[in-house]
Amino acid sequence: MYFSMGSNLKKYWTVLRISWMNGFAYPISFWMWRLRQMISIVIAISMWEAIFSSTERIASYDKAQMLSYIFVSSIVSFIVLSSRTIEVQNVIHSGDLSLYLMKPLNFFFYWFTRDIADKFQNIVFAIGELAFLFVVFQPNLIIPQHWMTVLFSLTAVFGGLLLYFFINLIFSFFVFWIPDAWAPRFLFFIIVFFTAGSSFPLDIFPKPLTDFFMQTPFPFLLYFQTKLWLGQLNLVEMWSGFFMLSFWICMTAGIAYALWKKGVYGYGSEGR
Amino acid sequence: MRYGKRESMGMVLRGDNLITRYIKFWFLFAKYEVLKQFSSMFSVVFFFFGKSVRFFSFLLLLIVLQQHTKAMAGFTLEQVIIFFFTFNYIDLISQIFLRGVYMLSGKVRSGEFDFYLTQPMNLLFRTMAGNPDFNDLLLFIPLVLFSLWYTFTFIPTITLWSFILYLIFLIHGLLISLSFHIFVVCLGIVTTEIDNTIMVYRDISQMGRFPLEIYREPLRGFMTFVLPVGIMISVPSKALMGLASPMLLLFSLFITWLFFFFALRTWNSSLKMYTSASS
Structure with missing residues (x-):
C-alpha cells in the first residue's frame, strides 16, 4: 500500500513537472498570455478610476473598496480560472483518448495535476505583475485581520478551482456526442466573465439580478472568494456561500463522472 | 461539394x-x-447566443453604471456607449474579413502555408481573407440597426457632416485593425506562434471600448502613438459627436497611413524570413 501510494505520487509529480515545462514550450505565446492578464486588470482598474472621478460611491463601494475588489478578484482569477482541461476535448475528438486509457493513470487526477501545474505557473508570474500594477495604481489593499478569514478564503479558492475543473470537464465531455464542443464552451466563457465577478462586483446590479446570479455556480468561482477575503460577508452569507459552493462541486463532479462513464463506454476512438 | x-x-x-x-x-x-x-447549426446558435450575451451584458453594465454616475472621464455614459458601438463595428468587421489570421499558426506548423506560396494570388490576401467568419455577420446586422436607433435617439447633436466624417474615420480605424492583423501574421510566419498574440490584439483593442481619456499617461500616449487603438476607435466616435478637432483628424490620418505603411514593410521583410521548416 505504501509503495503503491508512493509510486502514484511519483507519477503525478512527473506529470506536474512535465506540464510546468510544457507551459514554456512556446515562449512568445506564454509571454503574450501574461500580457493579456495584465491588460485585463489595467482595463478594469482604469474603468473604475474614471468612474470614481465623477462620483463618490457605486452601490456600496467607494473607490478604495472597488480597486481592492478588482485586485483581489484578479489574484483569485489567476488561481481559479487557469486550466489545461480545455485540451481534453481535443484529446477525445482526435482519438488520442485511447492512449490515455492505456496508461496507468487516473484520467481525472492526471488533468487535475496538469491544472495545478498551470495554476502554479500563474501564481509565480502573477506575483511580479501584480506588484508592478500595485506600484502603478497604488490601490488601498485590504488585508484580513483574522487568520480565520485567510483560512476560509483559501478554502473557498480551493473549492472554486475544483468547481472550475469539473465544469470544464463537463464541457469537454460533450465531445463524446457532438463533434464541436467549442461553441458551448465559448458561451460558458462569456457567461463566466459576466457573472463570476472578475471585473466588477455582482452586487452593483439591482438586487433581483444579483440574487438570480447567486443561484448559478458562477459567482462561486471568484465573487464569493473575493468578498470573503475582503470581509464583506456576514456569518450567514459565508456559511450559505460554502453550502452553495459544496453543492455545486458535488453536482458538477457527479455530472462529469456520469458523462465520462457513459462517454467512454461508447467511445470508438475515431480519428486514430 | x-x-x-x-x-x-x-x-x-x-x-x-x-x-x-x-x-x-x-x-x-x-x-x-x-x-x-x-x-453545424448547433455551433452557429451557440456562437450567436454567446456573442449577443457578450454585447448586451456590457451594455447592461453601462446602463447600470448610468444609474450611479452621469459621467466617465468627462463623457456622458450615452457618449461612452457610442465608443462601445464603434469598438463593436471594428471588431466584428475585422472578424468577418480577417478570420484567416487565427488559423495561420496551424498552417505554418503543418506546412500548408507552402501551398499558399504556390498559388497565383496575393499571399497576404490569401492568408488573411481566406476564412471569413459569418457567425459575426449574424450579430453585425442587428448591431447596425440597434446602434443607428440608439445614436440618433440619444445623441441629438449629430449632423450629416459628422456622420460622413464618422464613416471616413471608421474606414481608417479598420485600416489600423488590418495593420495590426498584418503584424500578427508577420510574427506568426517568423515564430509559428500566433494564438495568444492575436488575442493580445483583441484585448488591446478592448481598451478602446472606453474613451482614451480614462487611461493614465504614459499608457494613453502608448495607445495613441505606438499601438494606435485609441485612434482606431476614439477618433471616429469623437468625429460623430463633433468632439474631434481638425488637428486631431489630420493627425489620426497621418498615424493611420504611417502604421499601415509600416505593417506592409514588415510583411515584406517577414516573408523573406520564412524558412518552411515544417514541410
Whole structure:
C-alpha cells in the first residue's frame, strides 16, 4: 500500500513537472498570455478610476473598496480560472483518448495535476505583475485581520478551482456526442466573465439580478472568494456561500463522472 | 461539394481586372466557409447566443453604471456607449474579413502555408481573407440597426457632416485593425506562434471600448502613438459627436497611413524570413 501510494505520487509529480515545462514550450505565446492578464486588470482598474472621478460611491463601494475588489478578484482569477482541461476535448475528438486509457493513470487526477501545474505557473508570474500594477495604481489593499478569514478564503479558492475543473470537464465531455464542443464552451466563457465577478462586483446590479446570479455556480468561482477575503460577508452569507459552493462541486463532479462513464463506454476512438 | 463551371478558378481569373478578380476570389472563399460553418447549426446558435450575451451584458453594465454616475472621464455614459458601438463595428468587421489570421499558426506548423506560396494570388490576401467568419455577420446586422436607433435617439447633436466624417474615420480605424492583423501574421510566419498574440490584439483593442481619456499617461500616449487603438476607435466616435478637432483628424490620418505603411514593410521583410521548416 505504501509503495503503491508512493509510486502514484511519483507519477503525478512527473506529470506536474512535465506540464510546468510544457507551459514554456512556446515562449512568445506564454509571454503574450501574461500580457493579456495584465491588460485585463489595467482595463478594469482604469474603468473604475474614471468612474470614481465623477462620483463618490457605486452601490456600496467607494473607490478604495472597488480597486481592492478588482485586485483581489484578479489574484483569485489567476488561481481559479487557469486550466489545461480545455485540451481534453481535443484529446477525445482526435482519438488520442485511447492512449490515455492505456496508461496507468487516473484520467481525472492526471488533468487535475496538469491544472495545478498551470495554476502554479500563474501564481509565480502573477506575483511580479501584480506588484508592478500595485506600484502603478497604488490601490488601498485590504488585508484580513483574522487568520480565520485567510483560512476560509483559501478554502473557498480551493473549492472554486475544483468547481472550475469539473465544469470544464463537463464541457469537454460533450465531445463524446457532438463533434464541436467549442461553441458551448465559448458561451460558458462569456457567461463566466459576466457573472463570476472578475471585473466588477455582482452586487452593483439591482438586487433581483444579483440574487438570480447567486443561484448559478458562477459567482462561486471568484465573487464569493473575493468578498470573503475582503470581509464583506456576514456569518450567514459565508456559511450559505460554502453550502452553495459544496453543492455545486458535488453536482458538477457527479455530472462529469456520469458523462465520462457513459462517454467512454461508447467511445470508438475515431480519428486514430 | 459540387463546384459549378462558373465557380472554377479559371472562370474567376479570365478577363477580370485586379479588383473584380479578388472580389470574386473572396466570394469563392466565402461560399466555402458559409457551407462549412453552417453545416453545424448547433455551433452557429451557440456562437450567436454567446456573442449577443457578450454585447448586451456590457451594455447592461453601462446602463447600470448610468444609474450611479452621469459621467466617465468627462463623457456622458450615452457618449461612452457610442465608443462601445464603434469598438463593436471594428471588431466584428475585422472578424468577418480577417478570420484567416487565427488559423495561420496551424498552417505554418503543418506546412500548408507552402501551398499558399504556390498559388497565383496575393499571399497576404490569401492568408488573411481566406476564412471569413459569418457567425459575426449574424450579430453585425442587428448591431447596425440597434446602434443607428440608439445614436440618433440619444445623441441629438449629430449632423450629416459628422456622420460622413464618422464613416471616413471608421474606414481608417479598420485600416489600423488590418495593420495590426498584418503584424500578427508577420510574427506568426517568423515564430509559428500566433494564438495568444492575436488575442493580445483583441484585448488591446478592448481598451478602446472606453474613451482614451480614462487611461493614465504614459499608457494613453502608448495607445495613441505606438499601438494606435485609441485612434482606431476614439477618433471616429469623437468625429460623430463633433468632439474631434481638425488637428486631431489630420493627425489620426497621418498615424493611420504611417502604421499601415509600416505593417506592409514588415510583411515584406517577414516573408523573406520564412524558412518552411515544417514541410
